[in-house]
Amino acid sequence: MNISEYYSLAYQQSKLDFVDIRLNTDNLLFVDPRLIEFLDTPLAKQMQKHLEIFWGELLKNVKQKSFTQADYLLSGLSEPNETRLGYAFSKDYGNSVGSKLRQRMAVTIYNNIAVKTGVLSHFADIELYFEDIGSDRISDITTKIIKSVLIDYTQEQCKIHKIPMKTFVQKDIFDIKTLKWVTRKVELPEYFGKPIIFVPKNIVRLENTAGKNVSCFYRFAIRQFVSNDTEMLKDISPTGKDGQILIRDVKSKYPLSKESLTNWTLHFGELLVDYKTDHLNGRLKTLSDDEIMEIIYDDGYSDVG
Template sequence: MNSLYSSFKLDYTNPECDFLNINLDEDTPLFVDAYAMSRSSNAHMKLGHETLRFFMSETLVGLKNYIQDPTAINSLWEPKCFSEPKGTGIGLAKNGHKGRGSHDVKCQQITTALRNSKAVETGDLEDLEELLLVIEGIGSDTISDITLNISKKHFIEYTQEKCKKLNIPVSQTKEKIRYFCSVDKTWKSDKFDLPHLEVGLEKILSYLIFIPNEILEKNMAYGCNYFYTNVATPVYVDQNLAAGSSFIYSLKNGTKRVNKKEMRKDDKYKGGKKRMDNFISDNPKSLKEYRKTVADKRYKKNQDKKNPKKDDSE
């Protein structure tokens, strides 16, 4: 594999080499997990997540005032600010690296969905990753791209720090790179000193942005199906038990149970992002419950896979 580490002769056993070994020929199917950023011990990633939260806060304020002034939300969600990030080496591009003419984030679709979201209306949504639970058309690849675009300067600063420690040569980018500035509450662009290598099938010289392995996932901590199964379904079960519904059956010892398979055939208890949006607005504590229980367990499970514990007997 033509890779970042081999090109710069990096030693993968070096503790400082804790970032993705970018495949220079094609993208690696991994995504930036915003929840993992919030749990990271790396200062740049923590600041990156703070920027995400600030962006979401500004988004919610803009949505609240949308009728009187739609410019605020439109300036935050400018399509030109959400093109697929270059130089990261992650995503779903099948041929070469993305970032050159591949699909961009559909900002209008997202803002329209947010304006119609009951969870947004009731003020329950707070974090960017929560959009995965309620907005149709947003998957891991899209939320990863959004995360990278908003917090790009923090990833750039992380990259610059690694280059300095590992003696990786850098040069100024020819193009300006956009990022969201939480201090000035606006999008900015600038040129940065970054490492450059030839990427993709066409071997085009491109700047590179490093991403810590600890925040890269195939399956993010947040997911609508996980929310439905682990948070919404237990509530539906309790509702059916209390109502004495037709989905209830009894064990030999008299214990009452709910036939979840049959229950889920009823439209009232089916999953899906629209229904979970309504569920969250009706159950305001459900998002915090998911974050503290399900997301935390999924995060730890993902980290354990990356850092398997050695058998003490070895």
């Protein structure tokens, strides 16, 4: 049972702006802050503003060792079930930000060199440097921070498609003016008494994209920076013809690790900027309707990107 079926809409995914989620099970799609950052739309800009304000306030408090306030900010990042994205129905796989994870994240932020030096200033970059941050957790955290924007978006879509709404009490809505988590009564569509929040289809990604982003950044760093640094090549044993150092030799010497990515970003001042402007720009794409439909209408997506 998808949204379009339950509400007897005239359209399915290709004609809808939001993800036509299945309502009784997981939808293995994940909100991607990188897409939000790169999209040039009024809606994406609203979302990005929320992410920047939250992330900036969190970094400020952690740097100032105001861990009580930092923990308060992290306390609102429980797993959102209203979107039905990710592992909302699979309790064994859910990734809410519990008390232990909140403490670990705060300590990680405080101790991370990329944070201390100001290199990690954008929320979307945390997957490149933070351990234990994958598609599901990034999606959950992002969704909670932009929840107020998604609620407004859902209400607009309901008006467009004449979908009925009911009043629900929604907790943990981040208010960018007060920097507080607030509780509000809001109008939302419902499914068997449970509220539903719609997600724009142009901000979701597949589950394995987070790992690909890290490996893509790693390959870019190796090819464009590490392999051209004579100091870093000194102790590498070449396997190429006539003593030529090959890319595989460099990778063998410097295997993928987020610690290495952090150190390289500090060593090569333009690495992250060049990656995002020269490499990602033009390559970062939203999912096609076909890719989304394989997940929300079919049983799996083993053959999808």
